[in-house]
Amino acid sequence: MIGGHVTHSLLLNLGRIGDRVNAWPSAITCQLSRQHIYLLVLCLTEFEFYVRMPSDPPLFPLCFDAQTKPLGMSSTNVSTEAAHHAIARLAEHLPDPQCELMFNSPFELLVATVLSAQCTDKRVNQVTPSLFKQFPTVRELAAAGTTEIESIIHSTGFYRAKARNIQACAMMVVEDHDGEMPRDLEQLCQLPGVGRKTANLVLGVAFRIATGVVVDTHAGRVSQRLGLTTQSKADKIECDLMALVPKEQWIDLGHRLVLHGRHTCTSKRPQCDTCAIRDACPQIGVS
């Protein structure tokens, strides 16, 4: 990796610069607010992290390694109290959130999650029983031909790329991990077709290891409407959510946001009139 890590002390020093800027004359302050300085620090930090060689293992913005808010950069659209209240109401509404994908092993969950890209969980659940019946183990899937996989998963869309990734994933798990699913975020992210969202989901659901908050399109939308974030990109939204709740809540929070977005706070017609958490929702962006 070019550059190396931005150290905590460097960030703290930059944060202090931000504090000092607040003491500058108001003409300057109004153009260079504390928030701008923090955004600048964030950009520099992320630039550092994202300038990578293709062969480098995945690295993530600093906030993904921290349980607490880095430099107070969380970008909620409501007060922290209001954000916590909304999260608590969501937890009351969905006390035991579960992943809706069906699976019998961590590897099956990984495959189901890869298949769920641009596809509903319902459809994936219709396809995976046939797939795992024909290829019951990771070794059998590794030895399978992609055309065989394609014919089974065809209805999930993007089937060629998904078949290629699933077969390559199985091969890598067999060859590099002796057939066992890695329980490490970075190792998981090295598998073909596996990004941070998939790795978070697999680690959280299959192993109850909290490495982040799963942010898909539903979770992102609900987070924005509840005012938990002002961000639009999944990784930034995840940073905000991770900063809002302790690590023990990351897994369930992700599930709750996904489920609420899928079943109630839908994209086109959110069911605000009957929504169980309406009292805690500022309905940001809902017309």
Ligand code: SF4
């Ligand atoms: S009140 Fe409406 S916008 Fe708010 S969470 Fe419920 S459905 Fe979504």
